[in-house]
Amino acid sequence: MSAISWTEADETRTAAWHSENATPPPAEVHVADDRMKADTAYRLAAKGTALLWRGDFHNARQLLRAMDRRIREPRGSQGTPAQTFYRHRQYRGHRARVLGRLIVVLGDGYDLDLHRAPDVRQACTEAYGPSTGPVAVAFTELQGVLSAHQWREKGVHIPALDASVHPHYGVFSPIRGEYIDLVANAPLPDRTDTAFDGIAYDRVAFDLGTGTGVLAAVLARRGFDRVEATDVNPRALACARDNAERLGLADRIAATTTGLYPDGRADLVVCNPPWLPGRPVSAVEGGVYDPDAAMLNGFLTGLTEHLRPGGEGWLVLSDLAEHLGLRTRTDLLDAIASAGLTVAGRLETRPTHPGPERDPDLLADARRREVTSLWRLRPETA
Ligand SMILES: C[S@@+](CC[C@H](N)C(=O)[O-])C[C@H]1O[C@@H](n2cnc3c(N)ncnc32)[C@H](O)[C@@H]1O
Known part of the structure; x- marks a missing residue:
């Protein structure tokens, strides 16, 4: 030291x-x-x-x-x-x-x-x-x-859970949580609602980059029998386990994988990656900046091999990077297509930003125009 x-x-x-x-x-x-x-x-x-x-x-x-x-x-x-x-x-x-x-x-x-x-x-x-x-x-x-x-101590109230999650130090906090409602309300892929080949089976979801575990909890509440939550940040995994315990969902949420994808396949893979390309300079910035878009691209390129038949990937992504000239919409659509994925649908919401008064004009303007989307993605071959 x-x-x-x-x-x-x-x-x-x-x-x-x-x-x-x-x-x-x-x-x-x-x-x-x-x-x-x-x-x-x-x-x-x-x-x-x-x-x-x-x-x-x-x-x-x-x-x-x-x-x-x-x-x-x-x-x-x-x-x-x-x-x-x-x-x-x-x-x-x-x-x-x-x-x-x-x-x-x-x-x-x-x-x-x-x-x-x-x-x-x-x-x-x-x-x-x-x-x-x-x-x-x-x-x-x-x-x-x-x-x-x-x-x-206080927690952050999450309307979709009708409960609070408790962020730990150094873990991305869902304070501006409009995107959570997208995950709470998007239509589940068909196969997850039915029996597999007529036989009832465990419905599995992955939550990549789980942070506080808030989306894992929403998925467990939506009826997934098992949610595997991952994160590159070990504090996030501990935080997600703590929240799963507090919410009485510890038997259905496992947060043990340090990395992006856990082993195996899921019916639904949710990923809310950091939304700006760039190098994080602190643990908390690791929730905002994705160096070389590694998480975004890792999610897209790994999706097909981690989905069960009929499964979907949900990408939650703000378009702030587009308004700041750091990425174009075409870049994103190209990355989706070259990973062999198609867009089955898109839901959107507008995040609110309290007090952007310290921001330079460019950021304040970009934030006014920001839209967060949930992209429903499927393998082209499905
Ligand atoms: C925007 S936050 C989302 C957190 C949480 N899912 C939510 O919706 O509130 C992104 C999360 O991804 C994690 N992360 C960043 N890069 C990652 C990577 N390459 N692999 C796995 N997790 C990563 C960060 O530590 C952070 O917890």
């Missing part, structure tokens, strides 16, 4: 360093407290110096807000929409790096020894596992851990 070191009260000290987005440990660390001015903090952080916070917890939040105001995004769109979006991502990355240089040390057992600090022990244990000794983390990361803990 990597470590940071700093000088405090004439002593050299060290602590392990943890970063969820794989930020390397800062080489230079200054101790900072409530006396630090936002201009100084911003100047130091912008040139790469980490500020180890020893002041008041709430003042650290205020300092971050003041630093954030000093990081300006270039306005206006120049070049193609894809270039504008790329610049916006670069700005977001720069902002995350600068703000991530305000850091704290969590003591043994994740004890946070700052004035007016909340008890972060439970939240950190949920996110990181049991404490293995003092560890330094970005204050922004700790805020994410605390916020995830609150969502996990």
Whole structure:
């Protein structure tokens, strides 16, 4: 594990360093407290110096807000929409790096020894596992851990389940869940409603990239006897198992496969991949960005060999990438056709986006036009 070191009260000290987005440990660390001015903090952080916070917890939040105001995004769109979006991502990355240089040390057992600090022990244990000794983390990361803990406690209400799912730290959360109703209402492929060759058989569904397991739960509630849920993110698998247990569906949902497809075949394969092509820079972004469209293409090319006769694949996909110039509709239709699939139908919904005020015009405009579709796909030969 990597470590940071700093000088405090004439002593050299060290602590392990943890970063969820794989930020390397800062080489230079200054101790900072409530006396630090936002201009100084911003100047130091912008040139790469980490500020180890020893002041008041709430003042650290205020300092971050003041630093954030000093990081300006270039306005206006120049070049193609894809270039504008790329610049916006670069700005977001720069902002995350600068703000991530305000850091704290969590003591043994994740004890946070700052004035007016909340008890972060439970939240950190949920996110990181049991404490293995003092560890330094970005204050922004700790805020994410605390916020995830609150969502996990409170849950996200899912109308289609008439119940809540409880997202874990680092797992894609279905907060804007209009797409869930598509999966709850799309017509099931015929074969899943009838006996197979006159003999009753277990109806099986796969949920690829299950996240919280919300779609697996919807499928189990729709009558599938067994739902195999997969994800590349082990935290998602643990989260899906937790939710299946809470919803009383643990006997029908198995979430054990780290990867895309489980072995075998299903009557229905549902996949809600990250909807933007690009490289994720954090675990949560792994729900939004699909590098080289690997998941989308993996789902399409693997579908035929994982379907039972009469089965269908349901691709849930937002067209935001099309509005941002990152993918065309023709690209998608070509990928479907070259995987040997036909489109049996398409249902659509419009996602809602609260407060896009921080977005540049390009993104706000693209979000206003965004439509999420459920594509019903079948092998051409079926
Ligand atoms: C948009 S989220 C959808 C989560 C959940 N199915 C839902 O509808 O709320 C995409 C999920 O796919 C997972 N994922 C991304 N790439 C993957 C891959 N190559 N194989 C399996 N899962 C992947 C992510 O970890 C994330 O949980």
